[in-house]
Structure formats: structure tokens, C-alpha cells
Amino acid sequence: MKVLSITSEMYPLVKTGGLADVCGALPAALSQQGVEMRVLLPGYPSVLAAARHCGGPTPLDLPLGPAALRRCTVAGATVWILDAPELYDRPGGPYQAADGRDHGDNWKRFGLLAQAAARIAAKGAEGWRPDIVHAHDWQAGLVPAYLSANAIPAPSVQTIHNIAFPGRFPAGIFGSLGLPSGFFDMYGVEFHGDVSFLKAGLYFADAITTVSPTYAEELTRPGFAHGFDGLIRDRAADVTGILNGIDTAEWDPAADRLIGRRFTPRSPGRRTENRRALGSAFALAEDSPLVSVISRLTHQKGIDLIFEAADDIVARGFNLIVLGTGDPALETAAHAVATRHPGRVGVHIGHDEALAHRIQAGTDALLVPSRFEPCGLTQLCALRYGALPVVAPTGGLIDSVIDATPASLAAGVATGIHLRELSARGIGAALDRLSAIMADPDCHARMIRNAMCADVSWSASAARYAALYAGLVAGRGRSRDSLSLSAAKRG
Numbered sequence: 001m002k003v004l005s006i007t008s009e010m011y012p013l014v015k016t017g018g019l020a021d022v023c024g025a026l027p028a029a030l031s032q033q034g035v036e037m038r039v040l041l042p043g044y045p046s047v048l049a050a051a052r053h054c055g056g057p058t059p060l061d062l063p064l065g066p067a068a069l070r071r072c073t074v075a076g077a078t079v080w081i082l083d084a085p086e087l088y089d090r091p092g093g094p095y096q097a098a099d100g101r102d103h104g105d106n107w108k109r110f111g112l113l114a115q116a117a118a119r120i121a122a123k124g125a126e127g128w129r130p131d132i133v134h135a136h137d138w139q140a141g142l143v144p145a146y147l148s149a150n151a152i153p154a155p156s157v158q159t160i161h162n163i164a165f166p167g168r169f170p171a172g173i174f175g176s177l178g179l180p181s182g183f184f185d186m187y188g189v190e191f192h193g194d195v196s197f198l199k200a201g202l203y204f205a206d207a208i209t210t211v212s213p214t215y216a217e218e219l220t221r222p223g224f225a226h227g228f229d230g231l232i233r234d235r236a237a238d239v240t241g242i243l244n245g246i247d248t249a250e251w252d253p254a255a256d257r258l259i260g261r262r263f264t265p266r267s268p269g270r271r272t273e274n275r276r277a278l279g280s281a282f283a284l285a286e287d288s289p290l291v292s293v294i295s296r297l298t299h300q301k302g303i304d305l306i307f308e309a310a311d312d313i314v315a316r317g318f319n320l321i322v323l324g325t326g327d328p329a330l331e332t333a334a335h336a337v338a339t340r341h342p343g344r345v346g347v348h349i350g351h352d353e354a355l356a357h358r359i360q361a362g363t364d365a366l367l368v369p370s371r372f373e374p375c376g377l378t379q380l381c382a383l384r385y386g387a388l389p390v391v392a393p394t395g396g397l398i399d400s401v402i403d404a405t406p407a408s409l410a411a412g413v414a415t416g417i418h419l420r421e422l423s424a425r426g427i428g429a430a431l432d433r434l435s436a437i438m439a440d441p442d443c444h445a446r447m448i449r450n451a452m453c454a455d456v457s458w459s460a461s462a463a464r465y466a467a468l469y470a471g472l473v474a475g476r477g478r479s480r481d482s483l484s485l486s487a488a489k490r491g
């Protein structure tokens, strides 16, 4: 089975969030299932710099402009870098210029990516043609639309990592995309009078996946779906929630070279040394119980609630460490909290993979009070490292963390704590429950062991993706009838 994965981020070549981790991990995880996944990724400067020894170039003359494929190997996976310097080789991040504003031609940058994917699906590249095309988030959302417009037979999968980003552009760009005029329709790519790349993917893909079963269910409700709930409900039969995993070789507390003291489920006591090392690194005055945050600093992640709760967190005897970057107002608020609590709160603004490992290895608990969370990866790393996750009861957080209730504690299966109320007060109350657990050494040790032994690997989920692909190739995907029915509605 050959699958082309189209993404705007792939760890370790380029990462702004969890999309990169997932798209970086899937090829290796799926190869265990007999699936050969190749990746198509834009040639941003960091990507081209990291992949200097490329094959190719294979020129592609695409409707939106000239480009070339450069082939390289990343951790055993074949990656095609789409080289189009005019669109991708520029300062700033994958989506934004250095001043924080979106690149004005993002529609063209990711339109070209989709056209390249459709070309590979139609004609193959370097003698390789995919059986399935797998598009990630809005940046690849036009791929299923181009497949449909050009009657390219490869079935398509659209994965939603975060529905809050619709990839929305003014209607005026539609004419430049080269799609049939009838596609600009509510039964197509039109979204409230604009073009939405994600809508294109959700409408035209043969199958839709999202990154946890609970988020799949939440997306049928208006409060979570950012205007797409109707479409998700219409396509409910084609929607599957498949929980993300993490790379358990990279995140392995028994072998992690980035942490001071390695440990296993049988020696969790060694975590204390890691906590003390963190305390020194962040100039924390006392070796108190430690809660930490490793996150993009955004409204989605509920970071404001943590800062609101900071005084209570400290008053309850916990130290707090924050590692993150994002919204400038939240970065300022983080510094303000640290200034207010010298020796009790440590803040590092920035993205730092090594520090993330050290925090997971030493913190007693990891706070994830997200307002919504499609899956979440940081709590999976926390489980693996015995840092008890204290999470909002939403999306993949529900699916991955077993709440410490009287029943789950009695059964010895609890792995973390669900907030009862998503607020600063709720965080305080959850920390009271954590304190009670920590005061009972046997119960605490059992929870750490349970957390560390939870299966956070990709194996079960990779098997589900492989089964989904196999079903689509065997023709059990979305019936083409439903598309023609919609086309009939389009008139």
C-alpha cells in the first residue's frame, strides 16, 4: 500500500505545533503495518537547509506556477520537498512573516502544494504513484478538491488536527485556483461567501479523520466545530477519530540522553533528582512539589486560566514552571507571574525540545487546561514520564487520561486528574486532589506506574489508519454517489 501524505510541517524539518510531530511519526509507524508513506512538504528555508543532500530536482509545471520535487530521506522516510523559491524561500515561519502577519499569498503557497499532490496522484513521480492520498489540515485541504475536479481515482483522506483553522480566503482567489466554477458552492469549497481550504477537504475527501474519538464526537456540535458541525454531521458515516501516539523511542525515560537521571516504572523515585535539577535551573528556592506547563501559549490551551490560578497554585505549596511561546500578551503575563513569585515560579519563553524532556522527567504533574483539544501530545509524553497529567475533560485529553475517581483509584487504573470545572478555581481544586494523592505514597506510586505503563505508542492507531486505507482501496470508502448527489444539488 502506497500513501502520499501532504503536510505543511514535519518534525524534525519544520515544526510550529503537534501537526509536525504527527506527520513526522506516521511514516515509521505505518511502515510497521506494511504501508509505504511518502511525504510532500513545502521547501521553506529550514527544510531545504536540513535536507541538503536531495535527489532530483524533478520539474513540475503546475497551473499556479513552476516548481520542482527534491527527494530526501528523513528517519527512513522518503520526503519530497516542493521547491518553489518564490513562494516558500522567504524569512519568517511557515505561515507568517517575521512581523507576525500571515503571508499574503498563503492561498497560492498551499494551493500549489495541493496541485503538486494531485499531479503525483495522477501521473506518479519518479516511478512512484500513491494508492491513497492523505491530506493534513487546511494547508492540504484543496488536495481532495483537485482529485475530484480531475477525476483522479486515488481515494483521499482529510485529517483534522485543529478545526479552528479553516484556511479561509476571499472569494476573489477562487478564479485563480483552476477548479470548476461549480465548486464555489456550499456543496463545495464555499464557506460563508469565502473560500475555505479546510471545507474543500472536508467536502471532497473520501474519508475524514480527526485525532481522537471524543473530538470526532465534539465536532458534531456547534460549540466545537467553528461552523463546520453541519458538514461533519452530514458526513458522520465517513468520520473516524484515531488517537495520536508519540514516538516512544524518542520519549523513553529509560534511555533519554536529554535528562539527568533516567528511570523506569520500577524506579520512579529517581524522578526526584530530575525535579531538583529543574529547581536549580529555574532558581526555585525550595524543592516543593512541582507542576509544569509545556505548551503553545494560546487561548485554546487555557494558559490564561493557569496564570489566573498562579497565586493559588503557589499558596497550595506547589512550584510552577512554564515553558512556551505564542501570544505576546500571555508571554508578558507569564513573566509577570514569575516576578510576583520569585523562587516559586520559573518561566522560559521559547521552543526548547531538550528542556521539554527535562521538565517531563522531573515535574510531579503537567497542567493541560485546554478549552478544546483535538488530541494533545504533551499529556501523552507526560504519561510516559510519570508526570501526572491534570487535564481539561475535552477531546483527546479524555481519551488518553484516566481520571482519579474513587472507583478508578480503587481499581488501581487512574493515570491523571480531569478538571471538574474549567476555571482558575477548577485548577486549584484539581491540585487539592493531587495533593491528597501525593500524601498517600502507595496510591501516588501506583498512579505514576499506571501512567508510565499506559500505551501511548503509535501501534494501535497506525493499525487503524492502515485498516482505513485498506477499506478505501477496496472501495468501502465514501460512495461516489453521495458526491454526485451533492453535485446534483449544486445544479
Ligand SMILES: Nc1ncnc2c1ncn2[C@@H]1O[C@H](COP(=O)(O)OP(=O)(O)O[C@H]2O[C@H](CO)[C@@H](O)[C@H](O)[C@H]2O)[C@@H](O)[C@H]1O
Pocket: 016, 017, 018, 019, 021, 022, 161, 162, 211, 244, 294, 295, 296, 323, 324, 325, 350, 351, 352, 353, 356, 373, 374, 375, 376, 377, 378, 381, 396
Ligand atoms: N515551547 C515548547 N517547547 C518544547 N516543546 C513544546 C513547546 N510548546 C509545545 N511543545 C510540544 O509540542 C507538542 C505540541 O503538541 P499539541 O498536541 O499540543 O499540538 P498543537 O495544539 O500544536 O496541535 C494540534 O495538532 C495536534 C496533532 O494532531 C493535536 O494533538 C492537538 O490537539 C492540536 O491542537 C507537544 O508535545 C508539546 O509538549
